[in-house]
Structure formats: C-alpha cells, structure tokens
Amino acid sequence: MSVNYSVRFDIYDKNTLEYRASWSFPMKFPFLPVHRLAFQLHVRTKSIVIEECQDLQCGVHGHCSRYVNTNISFCYCDEGWSGKLCDIQHKCDCASGSICLPSFACLCPLEKFGPRCYVKHxxxxxxxxxxxxxxxxxxxxxxxxxxxxxxxxxxxxxxxxxxxxxxxxxxxxxxxxxxxxxxxxxxxxxxx
Known part of the structure; x- marks a missing residue:
C-alpha cells in the first residue's frame, strides 16, 4: 500500500489572525529518507478569495475549501476541531486571543509568543x-x-x-x- 505525503502551508493575517489561504505540495519521492523542499508562495496583500467547494461534506465544524495552487478540495476546520472531515474534537490550551490549530500548535497574536502564547511581548x-x-x-x-x-x-x-x-x-x-x-x-x- 502506497502512502502519499504532502506539505501544507496555511496563511493567516498577522494582525487579525484571520485565515487567508492554504497551499499543498506533494512529496514526489516518498521512498527517500531525507527530503529537501523549496517553494515560493505568492501571498497577495489583499485578501485571497478562498474558493468554496461542494466536493466534501465537512459537517457543522468546517467548510470545504480549495488549495491555492491546485484544484484539490479539503475541509478547513473550525477552532477546536480537526480530522479530514472536521469530526474530531480536541481541547485547546492556548491563551485567550490566540488560535488553536489542528496540529495542536497555537497561533499567537503579535503581542504574545511561546508554545501556548502565554508570554507577552x-x-x-x-x-x-x-x-x-x-x-x-x-x-x-x-x-x-x-x-x-x-x-x-x-x-x-x-x-x-x-x-x-x-x-x-x-x-x-x-x-x-x-x-x-x-x-x-x-x-x-x-x-x-
């Protein structure tokens, strides 16, 4: 059974933490032990129009969206939810004003930093x-x-x-x- 791996970039506005867009890049040779990837993302200063889609049923905790660089659909999950169809709930332990990402990382506002955004700049x-x-x-x-x-x-x-x-x-x-x-x-x- 072959497994396909990819690298995903999610872009957020640094001031408002508003989600802007996502890119996905496949790993071409998954059998190699080490990978070096180089990408150039063109992020517009104006908000990117996120193309909604109907391909996936993402339930009540997400919405169907498309990657900027491909025509592939994915479910963009609400905060506190993850999974391919946004059906897995997880506890958020990030500081208030920050965003819990599905990868269990925290996206901090400009005035905070640290693994859970509790340290103030x-x-x-x-x-x-x-x-x-x-x-x-x-x-x-x-x-x-x-x-x-x-x-x-x-x-x-x-x-x-x-x-x-x-x-x-x-x-x-x-x-x-x-x-x-x-x-x-x-x-x-x-x-x-």
Whole structure:
C-alpha cells in the first residue's frame, strides 16, 4: 500500500489572525529518507478569495475549501476541531486571543509568543504609524520587536521625521545647477 505525503502551508493575517489561504505540495519521492523542499508562495496583500467547494461534506465544524495552487478540495476546520472531515474534537490550551490549530500548535497574536502564547511581548514601541514586527528569537540582535516605519519617518521606533529639502526657482534656470549640502553625523546615522 502506497502512502502519499504532502506539505501544507496555511496563511493567516498577522494582525487579525484571520485565515487567508492554504497551499499543498506533494512529496514526489516518498521512498527517500531525507527530503529537501523549496517553494515560493505568492501571498497577495489583499485578501485571497478562498474558493468554496461542494466536493466534501465537512459537517457543522468546517467548510470545504480549495488549495491555492491546485484544484484539490479539503475541509478547513473550525477552532477546536480537526480530522479530514472536521469530526474530531480536541481541547485547546492556548491563551485567550490566540488560535488553536489542528496540529495542536497555537497561533499567537503579535503581542504574545511561546508554545501556548502565554508570554507577552513588550507593548509596541513604534510611533507615527510604524508597524511592530516580532523579531526572530534566534537572532543575535534579538530585541523582541522591530519597527517598519511609515513613509517620512525613520529611527528605531519611527520617532524621527525624515528631513526634506524642496528647492523652487522663481524663474526658469539653466540646465545645470550646482548645490552644496552639509550632513551632520546624527542625520547620517539614521540614513544607514
């Protein structure tokens, strides 16, 4: 009897934890003892339209959906349920505000981390519309979170308004204009 194995990717919105889409990739040579897989997933910034289907009867605890990269149907189960047809109930021991995944893992909101999402990150320090992104705990320079600044701002917490020089001429000038600019070390530090 031959068993088919695959790798599945489920994508969630990092801010709302809303389910977005799933991809499934078959393991082509299941008889090999080691596998190296490389995939490139194209996740749109706008919500992916999840194609509903009627192929599977997923019961009251799931709904039929399709993988983005194939035409294969699967049951996407409600929280606390798993199984091919979403008919196996399991206890969720994840912290409130997180999502229990069918693989018995927890999907944590941005301000929490850990195996069950009980450890809290520091409050988001980003200012001026900057977005907090959790840092990789394995990183040498681990800080908990780092900021992605909105246009026009810079600095570790997006606290610095980018300098901007606008030059206007009252009348039409020659094609060549020479200018002289002096930068201070402080400005140079945040430009890097």
């Amino acid at each position: 520091q409050k988001c320090p980003c200012k001026n519309g900057g977005v907090c992104v959790p840092d990789d705990e394995r990183s040498i320079n681990y800080r908990g979170v780092f900021c992605i600044c909105a246009d026009g701002y810079a600095g570790p917490t997006c606290e610095i308004l980018n300098t901007k020089i606008e030059v206007y001429f009252a009348r039409e000038m020659a094609n060549i204009v020479f200018g002289h600019v002096i930068l201070s070390n402080l400005v140079d530090y945040y430009v890097k």
